[in-house]
Amino acid sequence: MLRAVDLGCERGDRILFSGLNLHLHAGEVLQVHGANGCGKTTLLRALCGLTRPATGEILWQEKDIRDDESTFSDDVIHIGHHDGIKQELSALENLRFAVALSAKSPELSAEQALAHFGLTAQTHLPAYVLSAGQRRRVALARLLLNAARLWVLDEPFTALDQSSIGVMEAMLHQHASNGGCVVITSHHAIPLEPGIHRELHLTT
Amino acid sequence: MWYWLHRFSSPAYFYRFAGKATPWLAAITGLLLLAGLYGGLVLAPADYQQGDSYRIIFIHVPSAWMSLFIYVVMAAAGGIGLIWHIKLAEVVAACSAPIGASFTFIALATGSLWGKPMWGTWWVWDARLTSELILLFLYFGVIALQSAGEDKRTASRASAILALVGMINIPIIHFSVEWWNTLHQGATVSKMGAPSIHTSMLVPLLIMALACKFYYATSLLMRARAELLEREHNSNWIRDALKNHG
Amino acid sequence: MAVLSRDLLLALRRRSEVVNPLLFFVIVVTLFPLAISPSQAVLQTLAPGIIWVAALLSTLLSLERMFRSDFEDGSLEQLLLSPCPPTILVLAKVLAHWLVSGLPLLLIAPLLGVFLALPTEAMPTLLITLALGTPVLSMVGAIGVALTVGLRRGGALLSLLVLPLYLPVLIFAANAVAAAADGLIVTGQLYFLGGLLLLSCSLAPLAAAAALKISIH
Numbered sequence: 045m046l047r048a049v050d051l052g053c054e055r056g057d058r059i060l061f062s063g064l065n066l067h068l069h070a071g072e073v074l075q076v077h078g079a080n081g082c083g084k085t086t087l088l089r090a091l092c093g094l095t096r097p098a099t100g101e102i103l104w105q106e107k108d109i110r111d112d113e114s115t116f117s118d119d120v121i122h123i124g125h126h127d128g129i130k131q132e133l134s135a136l137e138n139l140r141f142a143v144a145l146s147a148k149s150p151e152l153s154a155e156q157a158l159a160h161f162g163l164t165a166q167t168h169l170p171a172y173v174l175s176a177g178q179r180r181r182v183a184l185a186r187l188l189l190n191a192a193r194l195w196v197l198d199e200p201f202t203a204l205d206q207s208s209i210g211v212m213e214a215m216l217h218q219h220a221s222n223g224g225c226v227v228i229t230s231h232h233a234i235p236l237e238p239g240i241h242r243e244l245h246l247t248t
Numbered sequence: 249m250w251y252w253l254h255r256f257s258s259p260a261y262f263y264r265f266a267g268k269a270t271p272w273l274a275a276i277t278g279l280l281l282l283a284g285l286y287g288g289l290v291l292a293p294a295d296y297q298q299g300d301s302y303r304i305i306f307i308h309v310p311s312a313w314m315s316l317f318i319y320v321v322m323a324a325a326g327g328i329g330l331i332w333h334i335k336l337a338e339v340v341a342a343c344s345a346p347i348g349a350s351f352t353f354i355a356l357a358t359g360s361l362w363g364k365p366m367w368g369t370w371w372v373w374d375a376r377l378t379s380e381l382i383l384l385f386l387y388f389g390v391i392a393l394q395s396a397g398e399d400k401r402t403a404s405r406a407s408a409i410l411a412l413v414g415m416i417n418i419p420i421i422h423f424s425v426e427w428w429n430t431l432h433q434g435a436t437v438s439k440m441g442a443p444s445i446h447t448s449m450l451v452p453l454l455i456m457a458l459a460c461k462f463y464y465a466t467s468l469l470m471r472a473r474a475e476l477l478e479r480e481h482n483s484n485w486i487r488d489a490l491k492n493h494g
Numbered sequence: 495m496a497v498l499s500r501d502l503l504l505a506l507r508r509r510s511e512v513v514n515p516l517l518f519f520v521i522v523v524t525l526f527p528l529a530i531s532p533s534q535a536v537l538q539t540l541a542p543g544i545i546w547v548a549a550l551l552s553t554l555l556s557l558e559r560m561f562r563s564d565f566e567d568g569s570l571e572q573l574l575l576s577p578c579p580p581t582i583l584v585l586a587k588v589l590a591h592w593l594v595s596g597l598p599l600l601l602i603a604p605l606l607g608v609f610l611a612l613p614t615e616a617m618p619t620l621l622i623t624l625a626l627g628t629p630v631l632s633m634v635g636a637i638g639v640a641l642t643v644g645l646r647r648g649g650a651l652l653s654l655l656v657l658p659l660y661l662p663v664l665i666f667a668a669n670a671v672a673a674a675a676d677g678l679i680v681t682g683q684l685y686f687l688g689g690l691l692l693l694s695c696s697l698a699p700l701a702a703a704a705a706l707k708i709s710i711h
Contacts, residue, residue, distance in 0.1 A: 094710055127568060132504055141496060145576040146577065330704075382658050389658065393642070406708050416697065421658070424665045427665070428669065
């Protein structure tokens with residue numbers, strides 16, 4: 045489904061990686077490993093079209109992601125270092141806005157998505173009173189709303205407590221068995237069957 | 249033609265070509281400059297009204313022409329870099345900005361020097377001077393944006409957009425200022441470079457304009473070479489080029 | 495439009511950010527009688543220029559709000575990754591910005607006109623120029639913010655980039671008000687401002703969208 049051909053990225057005048065090829069099939073989870081500063085975040089941002097790679101191309105279902113931006117962006121959710129949560133809006137308002145932006149109708153309601161992450165009590169609280177972990181959970185709840193087939197997750201487990209990590213792992217599992225794709229960075233070992241779990245080690 | 253363009257826009261080829269061309273261009277610049285200055289300062293007769301002080305137009309007018317010309321080149325190069333991702337175009341746009349700003353400054357400074365004996369004051373809000381001043385601000389914006397980013401290519405692309413926006417705005421600004429000026433026209437506004445100019449003045453003026461063009465080309469190539477070395481310092485062709493140099 | 499209603503809701507929750515540029519507008523205008531002269535005749539000739547320069551500066555203060563906080567908390571990336579075309583996003587954000595910062599200027603301007611002894615004949619023209627001109631300021635400002643949002647210290651740079659581009663609006667708007675105060679016909683200036691508005695509405699969103707993509711690089 046997701047293919048990168050001869051991908052290379054630079055940051056400033058430093059070459060992060062070059063000549064990278066990867067091919068991710070439906071139902072696979074790709075975990076990207078590497079030391080700090082080796083370009084994991086840049087790779088993820090390039091894969092969802094935020095950063096323009098210096099060389100190479102990225103294909104989603106054999107079409108260049110830059111040629112058909114609106115279809116591709118309906119298929120991808122990116123959750124990066126920043127949660128993308130507005131402090132002044134409540135957890136629910138934040139999620140409703142995410143739903144309103146997407147072209148598809150959501151599978152779950154925003155309330156159900158929050159309940160899935162155990163945030164029922166925080167539904168109407170403004171995001172600035174939530175803890176970092178709770179905000180992270182609001183951000184991750186977006187994954188349940190839009191039926192995007194490609195998840196690009198940059199360190200999703202940061203600040204999560206043990207039970208939320210469990211919820212997130214179960215969601216990755218579920219998504220893969222539904223035929224979705226995941227590209228994830230994490231220093232945490234994700235318990236997945238070897239058949240669907242692929243790993244990529246970036247070296248400088 | 250297309251092949252040739254492609255080859256020329258490769259940094260390695262350009263670097264070698266620019267290295268060879270620079271001395272020739274510099275020599276032509278020098279000759280034209282000498283001829284133009286001799287023609288303008290010695291051969292051309294003194295003006296019956298303004299005496300010798302009009303001679304500053306031999307620098308002022310070409311500089312004013314260059315200031316606009318370089319802005320157009322810069323915006324065009326920026327646009328090309330933006331659309332086709334040609335590194336060389338980005339470099340040309342980045343290197344043009346300071347040269348263009350210098351010409352704009354020269355045009356302003358000489359205009360002001362000329363204004364002192366003519367108008368009795370260093371500065372008048374004449375339409376052309378005002379437009380030129382705003383052009384200088386536009387150049388400053390491009391230069392500041394160019395130097396603000398950590399990533400040179402991102403900064404180049406951002407300043408290319410700004411240059412293009414400025415390009416659309418220049419005619420509007422120029423028209424606004426002209427219009428504004430006709431409303432507030434003071435008693436002493438006289439236009440520089442009268443429409444009927446004697447050949448003995450026109451020829452040195454055109455030679456000087458040509459000299460400025462060649463100066464721009466020389467200076468652009470030198471700057472572009474330096475900029476390319478800095479931007480591409482970890483690519484193979486630079487290592488080869490430096491090795492051949494000894 | 496979801497983006498528009500979200501931005502308006504956000505503005506409602508952060509009222510001080512909305513009110514401060516407006517107060518700034520009022521305070522700057524009141525400085526002039528104190529600094530120059532309270533004489534009616536002097537103020538009357540300066541009034542159009544003062545009000546318009548103050549409007550320009552106050553818009554400049556509120557511009558960064560358009561994209562800066564979205565950039566910092568990561569929502570800008572989400573917006574750009576959404577299926578919504580970026581030019582439409584920019585239009586919605588500019589419209590929200592204008593409703594929150596341009597429209598209030600329009601509402602308070604008659605009061606300032608009175609402060610500065612602007613003749614009542616010129617009031618309608620003042621309002622029309624503000625109605626036509628301030629959206630242009632928001633549009634062109636959006637390009638400037640989009641270009642500088644990725645930089646750590648974008649604020650001072652923003653004014654350097656944007657103010658020269660604001661000059662045509664300033665020239666025509668201030669002049670129209672001054673001419674109206676002298677009892678002259680100002681349709682020409684107003685058409686020109688309308689033309690600038692159309693031009694900026696059609697081109698600025700494209701430029702700002704392209705600039706945003708570069709800035710989040």
